[in-house]
Amino acid sequence: MMNKLFEKPIGLMTFFYLIVFLSVVGLGLYFIANNNAIVQNTFPPKLTDTLGVVKELDIIDPKISAAVDMNNFRNPDQATLDKGKQLYSTVCAACHGPEGKGDGPAGIALNPKPRNFHDQEGWKNGRKLSELFLTLQKGIPTTGMPGYDYMPVVDRAAIIGFIRTFMSAPPVDSDEELAKLDQTYGLSAGIKQSGQIPISSALTLLIADNSSQELKISSALQKVSDPANESQFALFASVIGNYRSALTSVLNTPESLENLQNFQSVIFANAGSNGFNASVLRLSSAEVSTLYTLIKTVLS
Ligand code: HEC
Known part of the structure; x- marks a missing residue:
C-alpha cells in the first residue's frame, strides 16, 4: 500500500494532511477537556496570613508623665543637669560619645556621623531648645538618629539641658517659640497616657466576668x-x-x-x-x- 502511495504523490499528501488535521483536532480537544486545569490555578497561592497574626500588647499603667517646669527648661538647675547627664550617658553616648563629640562606638559606621554637639555649623534642626526638642521627638528621618517620643518629656528636657552644656553660647528661644513648643507637646501640662493590657488578659477578664454572672444566674x-x-x-x-x-x-x-x-x-x-x-x-x-x-x- 505504501508503494502505491508513493506512486501517487497526491494520495501521499492527502494522507499527510489527514494526519496533521487529526493531530490538531486531537490537541484542540485535549486542550478543551483540560481547560480548567490549564487556565485556573489549581494550587492555592501561598500567601502569608498577616491578618491572623496577633501582636500582643504590653501592660502599660495609666499615667500622666510629669510636667516640665518651663523656667527650669530654659535655665536648668544642677539637679536637672545631673539627671540629664546620667540619661545622656545611658541613651545617647553610645553614638554621640561621652563628651558629645559624635565619636561614640555605635556611631562609627553611621553616615551621616552622629552630630558633634561642639560644632556650631551644619545642624539640621538646630540648637535652640525647641529645635532640640523637635529632634528628640521625631528623630532625623533617614539617618541613624532615632526619635525618642516615648521618653517622658521631663527626661527629654533634662537631656536637652545637659547637651547644651557642650555648646558654647547656644542660641536662645524667643518666648513665643517656647510657648508654642509648650502648647504643641503639652510640656507644662504633662502628658496623659492611658493604660493598656494584653488582649488575651482582657478576654480572660471578660470571660471571667461573664462566667461569674452565669454562675449566679444558674x-x-x-x-x-x-x-x-x-x-x-x-x-x-x-x-x-x-x-x-x-x-x-x-x-x-x-x-x-x-x-x-x-x-x-x-x-x-x-x-x-x-x-x-x-x-x-x-x-x-x-x-x-x-x-x-x-x-x-x-x-x-
Ligand atoms: C544610633 C545612634 C544615635 C543615638 C543612640 C542617638 N543619636 Fe543623635 N544623631 C545620630 C546621628 C547619626 C545624627 C546625625 C543626623 C544628621 O546629621 O542628619 C544625630 C543627630 C543628633 C542631633 C542633631 C540634630 C540636628 O539638628 O542636626 C541631636 C541634637 C541629637 N542627635 C541628639 C541626640 C540625643 C539627645 C540622643 C539621646 C537621647 C541621641 N541623639 C541618640 C545618631 C544617634
Missing part, C-alpha cells in the same frame, strides 16, 4: 425552680414569665439591687420585655418589697 434558677421551695417563690412565679431574662436584667443593672426604689424602677421600666410580666405593675408596695428581698437572696 444557681439562682436552681433555687427558684426547686419544688421544695415552691411556696416560698409563689410570688416570684406569679409575676415572672421568663426567670432567666428577669434575673439577667436585674443583674445587668447593678444599681437595681442597691435599694428598693431602684429595684422597683428597674423592674417596672420594661415590664413585659425584661422577663417580668406586666402584672408586676399591680403589685402592692409590700409585695414589691418581698420580691426585692427574694431576688436579692437568690442572686447573692
Whole structure:
C-alpha cells in the first residue's frame, strides 16, 4: 500500500494532511477537556496570613508623665543637669560619645556621623531648645538618629539641658517659640497616657466576668425552680414569665439591687420585655418589697 502511495504523490499528501488535521483536532480537544486545569490555578497561592497574626500588647499603667517646669527648661538647675547627664550617658553616648563629640562606638559606621554637639555649623534642626526638642521627638528621618517620643518629656528636657552644656553660647528661644513648643507637646501640662493590657488578659477578664454572672444566674434558677421551695417563690412565679431574662436584667443593672426604689424602677421600666410580666405593675408596695428581698437572696 505504501508503494502505491508513493506512486501517487497526491494520495501521499492527502494522507499527510489527514494526519496533521487529526493531530490538531486531537490537541484542540485535549486542550478543551483540560481547560480548567490549564487556565485556573489549581494550587492555592501561598500567601502569608498577616491578618491572623496577633501582636500582643504590653501592660502599660495609666499615667500622666510629669510636667516640665518651663523656667527650669530654659535655665536648668544642677539637679536637672545631673539627671540629664546620667540619661545622656545611658541613651545617647553610645553614638554621640561621652563628651558629645559624635565619636561614640555605635556611631562609627553611621553616615551621616552622629552630630558633634561642639560644632556650631551644619545642624539640621538646630540648637535652640525647641529645635532640640523637635529632634528628640521625631528623630532625623533617614539617618541613624532615632526619635525618642516615648521618653517622658521631663527626661527629654533634662537631656536637652545637659547637651547644651557642650555648646558654647547656644542660641536662645524667643518666648513665643517656647510657648508654642509648650502648647504643641503639652510640656507644662504633662502628658496623659492611658493604660493598656494584653488582649488575651482582657478576654480572660471578660470571660471571667461573664462566667461569674452565669454562675449566679444558674444557681439562682436552681433555687427558684426547686419544688421544695415552691411556696416560698409563689410570688416570684406569679409575676415572672421568663426567670432567666428577669434575673439577667436585674443583674445587668447593678444599681437595681442597691435599694428598693431602684429595684422597683428597674423592674417596672420594661415590664413585659425584661422577663417580668406586666402584672408586676399591680403589685402592692409590700409585695414589691418581698420580691426585692427574694431576688436579692437568690442572686447573692
Ligand atoms: C544610633 C545612634 C544615635 C543615638 C543612640 C542617638 N543619636 Fe543623635 N544623631 C545620630 C546621628 C547619626 C545624627 C546625625 C543626623 C544628621 O546629621 O542628619 C544625630 C543627630 C543628633 C542631633 C542633631 C540634630 C540636628 O539638628 O542636626 C541631636 C541634637 C541629637 N542627635 C541628639 C541626640 C540625643 C539627645 C540622643 C539621646 C537621647 C541621641 N541623639 C541618640 C545618631 C544617634
